[in-house]
Amino acid sequence: MLSSKVLKQFNKAYEDDALKAAVYGASPVGLVVMLYEGAIKAIIQAGIALQSQNFHEKARLTSKAIDIIDGLRESLDLEQGSEAAVNLNDLYLYMKSRLVVANLKNDLDIFLEVRGLLETLLPAWQQVDRPGAQL
Template structure:
């Protein structure tokens, strides 16, 4: 799951050194959680930029969100015959299209739609991350 394309997306999406350290120390599932959180945060900031009529900043933030979602999509193993992977791929494509539309129309409602989608899926990734961390911790105890 963790690959060089995903790490490049992180480097593009995040410029904070402390966050980079967290990224490089995270598990693959932990990286997905960080990407979701980063996309949600960028959408919130883009919405505020629209409200403030700072359209150049909005464009930068929407592009950042698209880059994050693209990184998530590129990390999927589409060679698997897995319905969940196919559905996530389709959802990421849909979100990218909606973000492009929101960017063109300066539409905070479309941004809110994509944010809700990400916020709906994020808890599942967070739970998977907690489970994998507790399994890893239990394995290291022996």
């Protein structure tokens, strides 16, 4: 189950009341799916802002994506020591560091790299979130 800190992080990242209602009705895996989708959306929008040379908006959206990824990382149960959790932790840290570089260097290719990583993992989480799926 996701911690209250992760839920606060999620609410901070999203201000829409309808989305908040969906968050509280979602399964833990459903929340992960929503977080992935939110991070992808923020990265897409940051790339658009970069191309429009709206650097303030690019920075805001990059911070939003970093906050979401950090929420995903903090929700991992590393105390159980599963290899998957450790690998995801490392990947989330990598994504965060790459987004910082993308923001500093205004590098669209790095935004695309991180987006691609999230889009590669998202279908697996969506599959687990399907009714009847088991962890």
